[in-house]
Amino acid sequence: MMSRLKVMPDNPPRRPQAEALKPPPETTAAPAKIETRDLSFFYGENQVLFDVSMTIRERAVTALIGPSGCGKSTFLRTINRMNDIIEGTRLTGHVSLEGIDIYAKQVDVVALRNRVGMVFQKSNPFPKSIFENVAYGPKIAGERKKKVLAEIVQRSLKRAALWEEVKDRLNDSALALSGGQQQRLCIARALATDPDVLLMDEPASALDPASTAKIEDLIFELKENYTIVIVTHNMQQASRISDQTAFFYEGRLIEMEPTTALFTKPREQRTEDYITGRFG
Amino acid sequence: MNKPKSVFESRLAARHRQGRLFGAVCMASTWFGIGVLVVLLAGVTWQAAGWLNWSFLTNFDSRHPEQAGILAGLWGSLWLILFTTLFSVPVGVGAALYLEEYESNGWLQRLIQVNLSNLAGVPSIVYGILGLTVFVRMFGVFGSQPKVVALSLGFTDLEIPLPFGRTVIAAALTLTLLILPVVIVAAQEALRAVPSSIRTASYALGATKWQTIRHQVLPAAAPGILTGVILAVSRAIGETAPLVMIGALTYVAFTPGDISSPTDIITNPAGLAEAPFDTFTALPIQIFNWVSRPKTEYQHVAAAGILVLLTVLLVLNGVAIALRHRYQKRIRW
Amino acid sequence: MKGDSHLLLRRFSLSRAKEQAIQFSLFLCALLSVVTTLGIIIVLVNEAVVAVGPNAAFFQEVSLKEFFTDTRWTPQFADKHFGVLPLLAGTFLIAGIAALIALPIGLASAIYLCEYAAPRTRDFVKPSLEILAGVPTVVYGYFALVFVTPYLLKPIFQDLLGFDVGVFNAASAGIVVGVMILPMVSSLSEDALRAVPRGLREAGYALGSTKFDVSVKIVLPAAASGIMASFLLAISRAVGETMAVSIAAGMTPALTMNPFRSVQTMTSYIVNVSLGDTPAGSVQYQSLYAIALTLFCITLAMNILSQVVLSRYREVYE
Numbered sequence: 001m002m003s004r005l006k007v008m009p010d011n012p013p014r015r016p017q018a019e020a021l022k023p024p025p026e027t028t029a030a031p032a033k034i035e036t037r038d039l040s041f042f043y044g045e046n047q048v049l050f051d052v053s054m055t056i057r058e059r060a061v062t063a064l065i066g067p068s069g070c071g072k073s074t075f076l077r078t079i080n081r082m083n084d085i086i087e088g089t090r091l092t093g094h095v096s097l098e099g100i101d102i103y104a105k106q107v108d109v110v111a112l113r114n115r116v117g118m119v120f121q122k123s124n125p126f127p128k129s130i131f132e133n134v135a136y137g138p139k140i141a142g143e144r145k146k147k148v149l150a151e152i153v154q155r156s157l158k159r160a161a162l163w164e165e166v167k168d169r170l171n172d173s174a175l176a177l178s179g180g181q182q183q184r185l186c187i188a189r190a191l192a193t194d195p196d197v198l199l200m201d202e203p204a205s206a207l208d209p210a211s212t213a214k215i216e217d218l219i220f221e222l223k224e225n226y227t228i229v230i231v232t233h234n235m236q237q238a239s240r241i242s243d244q245t246a247f248f249y250e251g252r253l254i255e256m257e258p259t260t261a262l263f264t265k266p267r268e269q270r271t272e273d274y275i276t277g278r279f280g
Numbered sequence: 281m282n283k284p285k286s287v288f289e290s291r292l293a294a295r296h297r298q299g300r301l302f303g304a305v306c307m308a309s310t311w312f313g314i315g316v317l318v319v320l321l322a323g324v325t326w327q328a329a330g331w332l333n334w335s336f337l338t339n340f341d342s343r344h345p346e347q348a349g350i351l352a353g354l355w356g357s358l359w360l361i362l363f364t365t366l367f368s369v370p371v372g373v374g375a376a377l378y379l380e381e382y383e384s385n386g387w388l389q390r391l392i393q394v395n396l397s398n399l400a401g402v403p404s405i406v407y408g409i410l411g412l413t414v415f416v417r418m419f420g421v422f423g424s425q426p427k428v429v430a431l432s433l434g435f436t437d438l439e440i441p442l443p444f445g446r447t448v449i450a451a452a453l454t455l456t457l458l459i460l461p462v463v464i465v466a467a468q469e470a471l472r473a474v475p476s477s478i479r480t481a482s483y484a485l486g487a488t489k490w491q492t493i494r495h496q497v498l499p500a501a502a503p504g505i506l507t508g509v510i511l512a513v514s515r516a517i518g519e520t521a522p523l524v525m526i527g528a529l530t531y532v533a534f535t536p537g538d539i540s541s542p543t544d545i546i547t548n549p550a551g552l553a554e555a556p557f558d559t560f561t562a563l564p565i566q567i568f569n570w571v572s573r574p575k576t577e578y579q580h581v582a583a584a585g586i587l588v589l590l591t592v593l594l595v596l597n598g599v600a601i602a603l604r605h606r607y608q609k610r611i612r613w
Numbered sequence: 614m615k616g617d618s619h620l621l622l623r624r625f626s627l628s629r630a631k632e633q634a635i636q637f638s639l640f641l642c643a644l645l646s647v648v649t650t651l652g653i654i655i656v657l658v659n660e661a662v663v664a665v666g667p668n669a670a671f672f673q674e675v676s677l678k679e680f681f682t683d684t685r686w687t688p689q690f691a692d693k694h695f696g697v698l699p700l701l702a703g704t705f706l707i708a709g710i711a712a713l714i715a716l717p718i719g720l721a722s723a724i725y726l727c728e729y730a731a732p733r734t735r736d737f738v739k740p741s742l743e744i745l746a747g748v749p750t751v752v753y754g755y756f757a758l759v760f761v762t763p764y765l766l767k768p769i770f771q772d773l774l775g776f777d778v779g780v781f782n783a784a785s786a787g788i789v790v791g792v793m794i795l796p797m798v799s800s801l802s803e804d805a806l807r808a809v810p811r812g813l814r815e816a817g818y819a820l821g822s823t824k825f826d827v828s829v830k831i832v833l834p835a836a837a838s839g840i841m842a843s844f845l846l847a848i849s850r851a852v853g854e855t856m857a858v859s860i861a862a863g864m865t866p867a868l869t870m871n872p873f874r875s876v877q878t879m880t881s882y883i884v885n886v887s888l889g890d891t892p893a894g895s896v897q898y899q900s901l902y903a904i905a906l907t908l909f910c911i912t913l914a915m916n917i918l919s920q921v922v923l924s925r926y927r928e929v930y931e
């Protein structure tokens with residue numbers, strides 16, 4: 001099952017060995033992790049998602065692209081019910097995680113979000129120490145043992161490729177880190193609760209190329225264990241890191257294909273216009 | 281499943297219980313204040329029942345609780361409201377104009393701003409001491425016997441005692457200093473809410489700064505300023521400590537200038553000139569005095585007085601809220 | 614031609630003079646607030662520390678050492694003692710009781726209003742709390758004397774627990790002062806909580822926090838300095854509160870921590886002197902200024918401290 005997913009759809013120049021290994025992928029064969037059916041979403045009277053039906057595969061990277069304001073963030077936030085905390089919003093249709101309707105009455109939102117982690121567009125570290133930031137999730141979950149917490153913090157920071165840079169100053173304020181480091185800290189913090197799904201909303205939008213490259217490497221490694229949904233404005237980035245790409249336009253899902261297919265021969269005219277930069 | 285996950289599952293129900301308990305405690309705390317307010321109002325009303333009647337409003341204080349009334353305090357407070365408003369509005373608005381329209385970012389403005397927030401935190405009794413020394417006694421420079429300066433107004437003479445002594449005017453000036461920081465801050469906020477396009481448009485037509493302020497900015501900010509002034513004045517009405525300090529009388533059987541009904545203003549116009557320089561009492565002073573008396577009947581008299589005071593405050597606040605409401609509507613249009 | 618331009622020039626400079634006169638008088642208005650502060654300081658210092666007028670200043674008659682170390686305050690007795698400690702003790706006993714009530718309840722209600730309450734609840738609660746804040750303090754004094762002591766303190770602490778609750782006592786005054794400063798704590802703390810960026814809350818929820826976790830473990834620590842500032846302001850208000858305390862706590866200077874006894878605070882001493890017939894100029898009368906100066910310094914220090922704490926807090930999120 002894993003082998004099917006370890007494939008790159010595109011050829012990132014930094015990873016020549018990845019493309020040599022496998023023929024073009026058949027990602028559609030991977031089991032579905034998240035499914036939405038006829039998902040519509042409203043901010044008050046204002047409808048911003050229209051009947052979105054999408055299948056997101058397990059242990060793969062799914063990229064969401066589309067012009068600004070088309071509803072990518074809103075869609076992403078329906079998957080961990082983050083929109084619940086905004087007053088006056090309404091949702092119709094279904095979202096399921098491993099076949100369970102996450103908007104059903106008996107679903108515990110806290111448990112859901114524990115399994116579906118999220119990294120935000122604007123890095124938002126807590127005004128606490130680096131250690132406390134990463135340990136926050138396990139701590140509120142009930143983990144009290146210092147040793148276990150320290151292990152989790154170290155493991156998460158290593159996976160987020162931040163450990164080497166901060167291991168000597170874990171007790172310093174997280175706000176003293178650089179923008180790129182803060183963003184990786186937020187990723188480490190999300191990993192520390194050990195989710196199965198990771199939602200990333202333009203995680204690299206505010207970063208320099210070096211930090212971006214680090215985060216892309218990281219995503220590439222993470223998909224061995226996680227299902228990743230990532231919003232990006234950067235076509236190259238989408239084609240470098242994702243297995244599947246979904247194109248949104250004005251609140252509708254226009255098309256969703258394996259990434260190579262979408263970027264080489266889009267079915268829809270609007271997709272082609274967008275990826276070739278004719279609008280958006 | 282690794283370890284933290286199982287910890288998560290075993291703790292989840294307890295966390296939800298903790299959360300619900302915490303939410304309930306917070307909600308109860310919020311309603312606590314409102315509950316106290318309800319109990320207070322109900323308690324006062326209950327104590328005042330049967331004591332608050334027409335004769336209570338039209339009688340002077342008395343040694344017999346049944347005959348005690350609040351007429352002197354009512355008129356005293358009315359005069360205080362009048363003069364405090366008269367003094368604090370021009371000065372407060374003037375200061376706000378200077379800070380907002382003229383000197384918006386200098387060191388002086390910052391100094392004054394910091395000073396304002398510190399003044400707002402000075403206990404009201406300290407203002408009372410200031411008023412006592414500066415207005416009532418005028419540092420004792422006039423000696424023990426007050427001098428009287430007379431100004432002719434045509435129909436009567438305006439006799440100004442120096443120092444002011446324990447008069448309406450001294451009290452109003454003290455209360456003015458007390459509420460001035462509040463008035464200035466409120467007026468500043470109202471001025472800041474006026475869009476700068478109004479000013480630019482006026483300058484473009486060749487208006488001077490003062491013309492712009494007078495004909496464009498002030499009218500636009502007026503409702504906001506008025507709301508702030510009313511709220512500040514209604515705070516002054518309830519202030520007791522500074523009045524006690526400057527020596528408002530506690531047992532009084534007259535009204536300032538002997539004006540004790542609206543018709544007196546016509547029949548006794550000379551009283552209008554006397555009133556500011558007359559000694560006085562005020563609503564909260566009478567209440568304080570009644571509360572301090574040992575006879576338990578006076579508790580009921582005090583309760584009746586409190587109801588009158590709260591009614592006056594409620595009316596003032598109602599006007600302020602109505603103004604704010606209209607003002608907000610206008611901005612939306 | 615020449616005459617015309619001359620006229621123009623003259624009118625121009627006239628209107629300029631008018632503009633400047635206006636600006637100057639507005640400046641005077643603004644200056645008045647500074648003059649007020651100076652006036653307070655001069656009046657208090659003059660009568661308390663250095664006497665310019667005919668009377669000796671308080672601290673020329675009573676040493677600082679006696680003022681701050683003597684444990685008796687008996688200006689009206691033949692054996693006069695001017696030790697401020699009993700008044701300070703009374704003041705802080707009442708302010709402490711008030712804080713015990715107002716700080717936790719005010720903070721909890723701030724959390725409720727900011728994190729939990731629906732907008733409609735907020736629209737009802739906030740004006741109600743404003744009304745509570747607008748009730749004159751003399752009314753609170755009445756409430757303490759006529760309701761809190763006989764219907765709350767006596768039944769519980771005297772009849773049930775066997776304490777001796779006086780008609781005038783610190784507890785009833787502390788309770789009503791607590792209620793009085795409650796709206797202030799609630800609204801200033803709520804402002805501090807609201808200033809915490811939304812992103813921090815979202816991050817918290819996204820990590821699987823309950824509302825309790827977000828409120829207590831993320832928002833509260835992030836708003837800590839704003840909340841501290843609101844606490845300081847509220848306590849300073851309690852220290853300066855006068856009428857409720859004068860009415861409910863009585864007029865007995867006492868170095869005690871017993872909340873059911875009558876105590877005297879700095880403010881109620883000032884009221885006491887001004888109600889009596891103490892001759893102006895006597896040491897006893899001048900003591901009023903010394904007490905007022907002490908009170909002014911304490912509240913000013915607390916206000917400045919709260920501003921310092923607050924400005925620190927602003928730096929974090931700018």
Ligand SMILES: Nc1ncnc2c1ncn2[C@@H]1O[C@H](COP(=O)(O)OP(=O)(O)OP(=O)(O)O)[C@@H](O)[C@H]1O
Pocket residue numbers: 043046048066067068069070071072073074075086
């Ligand atoms: N909290 C909100 N309240 C009301 N409307 C909102 C809110 N958040 C987003 N919207 C609206 O919903 C629509 C979709 O917004 P969304 O943030 O999902 O777009 P996006 O595709 O993520 O855009 P971007 O690429 O700029 O981040 C927009 O029209 C936006 O104005």
Ligand SMILES: [Mg+2]
Pocket residue numbers: 072073074121201
């Ligand atoms: Mg977005």
